[in-house]
Amino acid sequence: RNYTKREKRSFIPTDLGIKVCDLLVKSFSRVMDENFTALMEQSLDKVESGAVEWHQMLSKFYPDFKKKVDEVLASATKEVEFSDKFCPQCKGRLVIKWSRRGRFLSCEHFPKCRYGESITSGVKCPQCKKGELVERRNRRGQNFYGCSTFPECRYTSRTLPDEDDSRDENNVDQN
Secondary structure (H helix, E strand, O other): OOOEEEEOOEEEEOHHHHHHHHHHHHHOHHHHOHHHHHHHHHHHHHHHHOOOOHHHHHHHHHHHHHHHHHHHHHHOOOOOEEEEEEOOOOOOEEEEEEEOOEEEEEEOOOOOOOOEEEOEEEEEOOOOOOOEEEEEEOOOOOEEEEEOOOOOOOOEEOOOOOHHHHHHHHHHHHO
């Protein structure tokens, strides 16, 4: 989840997707190699044709792979990304965290301090003019933008309006 996002019929990698890909290439270079994929495909074709038993093929691959996974998990360090904001409740620094619904800011002292907030896009809400638009995800996994002042303002949009569009709307409202 959240490894890519779709923009104008194209898949664009997210920051999380890039980090995961870099980690996989660094830690599992052999498995991520095109030659490995080709050899694995040949082995699977042999299993399909009945020339090799699948237990035999897996017994050659899995022990080394499991050992490498255990090494990577043991040596993995959690990367903490601090923001420039501070917690209004305990004055701790806010860190960027990931959830199944996307990125958000949380207090570094979690779980003692449970403060959290959404990361805004920086674009003013064209409806209420008070809040900023926040990228959100619905139950079906589709991304949309909603106002940060929800539930007072219920504005939503599938795309992020340009700054120029919101200025034009401001001019239209004034006339």
